[in-house]
Amino acid sequence: MSDESIPRFPIPPRPLGTELPSRPLGADLAPPPFATMPATSTLPIATGPSLDPVPAPAPRAPNLPATPIEGQPTVKVKIDGREVVVRKGSNVLEAAKLLGTDICHFCYHPGLTIAASCRQCLVEVDLKGRPMGKLQPSCQLEATDEMVVETQSDRVLRARQDMLEFTLKNHPIDCPICDKAGECTLQRHYMAHDHQLTRIDVAKVHKPKVKDIGREIVLDAERCILCSRCIRFCDEIPKTSELTMAWRGDHEQIDIAEGQRLDNPYSMNVVDVCPVGALTAKDFRFQIRAWELRETKSTCPGCATGCAIGLHTKHEHAYRIIPDADPDVNGHWMCDEGRYTYKRLDASQRIGKARVEGVETSFADAIEAAAERLRDKKTAVVFSSVSTNEANLALEHLAALLGAQRFVLGYPWGDSDDILIDADKNPNTRGAHGAAGSVSKHEGELALELAGRAYEAVIFLDGEGELSDVATTELADVTSICLADRRSALSDACTIVLPAANWAEILGTYINRQGRLRVVRPAWRPEADRRHRAEIIRQLIVALGGDDIGPSRELTRRLAATHGHTELLEALGREDAPTPPTLLRFRNSRG
């Protein structure tokens, strides 16, 4: 079933002659190269040049970290009396970051070109023994040999205070009603660097407030500190250039051309880059305060790109998704469509208890009922491109045990572009196909074979996915078991519904279009009877008399080992619980 809760945004038309080759709706999806492994293979492999060529990740960030790269020239620079060896070409701000010194800044962003307009990052520099007359912006200054940098001298501290005073001169007193409070760079820098109350007693300049400039974004021009990050973003990433600086002097403000709208598919990134609350997302406005949210690093399940995200939650509710920096996959950005996938985690739709023929039962009873109806029956097993590798691999064992015919189901494909959005709207196509093996068939054939009474039982790994109406009606005649985390048309049509945990409640992995292993991490513990799909399948296998396949954590460990994902291996090695303890209220201010 198509996911109606997620708005699909049209990709703007490309200039003539530059169309990407269109991919059909999955009907002739060529199996990935590794699908020639035998059907009872254990793990899909990935990475390496044997994969299909895929679009390059997000535009390469112009400002890389200063860590020296092997084989590339380095320079040695002295910052605050400490020497550090950095990559040649890195700026002083990044070099200081290597030493743990965070030089405060507003307009610098590693993913955007340098403007050096805010002047907050000024430092005192001696070059080749001679002091440079003026303070230099460290974001723009390239680190060279024989450079001595002072970030804590009196002149620098004074400059920081003065710059903040100027920046705050016309800033409205909006903190109590501003969304950014609690994660606002201006608040953070004021508390860290500027300890004085105001010296100014003239009225502030007024500018447009609450200006609706786009599908997703509201502009408050008074709060803007004119760092130009949003302008540079729109110029460089989606390359649509909707925003610009208008007016000059005291009245300078961010604006959009008359009649134009900020409508590109990456528009919500401007909310992340804006250091203050000038650009806010309509979806998030006034929903919750930033310090109440806990962040969990995870992966976006919106498409096969698998952008790294931070999922912001409070207790068992998700409130928003922001991109996490991953230079190999998504840079610093993500698309708006992916941000809306948090709506799939809506609590009102979650399935908490198992159902057998519409009647709520205990989990153990439901497993028993399912095992009974599967024993010695001709079964079809439907893998899911939306579920994790662990779930699909566990299902593979079940399919082998039952000798069942395999199918793969997922969301329908959509539009793509050459920045981040992939046409395949499923996060784990490669993983699902790898687990299902080369003899898997497609959903269209499932519909036909169901109609032909080919099977007596069908197991769906996920209630998500596009299943035609024909197939749904045919399901009424067979035993269908669905591991669903939320109510959908498919889960309603199935005989037995086993409550599964969604992607924000489990530790699991996907394989993205590049063949990389992407990790989803739990943001809260699943409630009621919900559990990891791999655990449900494991119990089902044991109920059917098969061997215990081990916990899902084991499957994750093996996948991490195969893919060489050291960070995940380390996380698994730690004995701490998969989810953090109860949130102490207000502990998480990131400002």
Added chain:
Amino acid sequence: MQPTATNVASPSVGLVEGFDPRSRQLGELPLSPSMQRFADEAQRLPTEEIIINMGPSHPAMHGTVRVVLRIDGETIKDADVQVGYLHRGFEKECEGGTYTQIFPYVDRLNYVSPMLNNVGYARAVEKLLGITERIPERAEYIRVIVGEIARVCDHITCIVASLAELGGITAFFYGIRAREHFWELLEDLSGARLTHSYCRIGGVAWDLTQNFPEKCRTKIAKVRALVDDVRKLVERNRIFLDRMDGVGIISAADALSYGITGPCLRATGVAYDVRKDHPYSVYDHFDFDIPVADTGDNLGRYLVRVEEIDQSLKIVEQALVQIPPGPVIVDDPLIALPPKREVYNSIEGMIAHFKHIMDGLRVPPGETYSATEAGNGELGFYIVSDGSGRPYKCRCRPPSFYTTAALRQLIVGANIADIVPIFGSLNMIGGECDR
């Protein structure tokens, strides 16, 4: 610096002028011969030990403490003192609040002298911040004034509540009236009779009220008169002396090994007072004595407290004369809230206020222990900071916990009826002992 100590139990000092407690005849009721034979037989009757509970809810015990007694007749053979009925999770609550939000919690530690807890906690955080020298002098004087008033209230409450349980209800009412005078004064100043939350990190919340010095002096006079009346009622009273003198004796060595401080320790002869031995705040500007007794019994503890009331009132009178004008909180928007005029009219004030309230004031990472002299002894705060606006750990060293530890030793061998005055004279405050 040698502390000045005055032995109040020696015959020539203390009590009502010219009266010597040891001069009275110890009671031996003359019995008729038949009664005497009866008494001798009673001594030889077989008895059985029973275990009896002096439960957490008891009209004669101060606070919620349970003592399980094994008694033989009226004599206590063994006692199991169980505290913790008022444990409210103070340390855990502190982990969730900002440093300023902890003030209401510390108020409720020793709830008969809340200002002393406020001051003790504020000093610990100020030590961690490193701003102890920057506290304005006026703030220090105000802290001393209200702190000593709180100490007076604490001692009055202890004494007269104990007397009430011995039967001297009139003295109780006189003492409560005296305490009421001070509570009126503090309500005028802080808005609350008991849970003031008047201190802030870096000073006090606001300045003294307009006519505070005059009102304070009037109240001091009234309180002195009432305390004198209480003393005159009881200090020549046979019942009082019989029940307090020589009862509940603890030696100095034992008291020190239990970790007892405060009036209970000074009653055993050890002249230890944090205000004199580790002077803090502006206590070295005042001329006051440390009363010490050498008996270690209930009467000694009573006399030490009575004398300390007088000394504290002297300190307050001196402070009211010496107090300088000036600000009452350190002038730093990162530590103190900016004035409301700034908060509502400038973005800097708004940001400072906002982050101060929501994040708490940022204390550099580290740990510290800081002690002050509270009503019951050395009140310590051990604070561990992780650099954020909320303490990682905030432990209170409660002086009455250690005095209560000595309770078992004090009541074993005594009569059941002795538990009441002994426990009363230890002044265990449930809020502080159990936290």
